[in-house]
Amino acid sequence: MKKSLLVLGLIALFVTSCGEKKKDEVKKEVETEVKAADKEVKEKIKSPADYIALGEKLFTEKTCTTCHQPDAKVIGPSIKDINKVYSEKGANLVAFLKGESEAIVDTDPGQVAIMKANLDGFVKDLTSEELAALAAYMASIK
Secondary structure: HHHHHHHHHHHHHHHHHHHHHHHHHHHHHHHHHHHHHHHHHHOOOHHHHHHHHHHHHHHHHOHHHOEEOOOOOOOOOOOHHHHHHHHHOOHHHHHHHHHOOOOOOOOOOHHHHHHHHHHHHOOOOHHHHHHHHHHHHHHOOO
């Protein structure tokens, strides 16, 4: 009986440790892919204008224009209103886009729910560099 328990314990330990090893391997693989994507983006960016151009391209491709226009509130606040609030509050737009901070421009619960769903669908796959380019484009709209 004691041998059975010992064997079962060893099997459980082995299975658990293998599972953790697999998780580590997958995590390293994902981190490598993200670093490669970041490197690819960095290689394309040669100047601040390139950075803003990339942000504008992403803003259009990720359909941000559906809800946000430079001067007018459509579904979401205008880009100028977003810039104004983020500037006044000293907030970080990239942190918001990453889901690391709460909404501060339009805080209506219904709007926030729509916004979070859209962010999860459209920008979650962007690299940190691409998110920064997106924020740079938005900040360039005066």
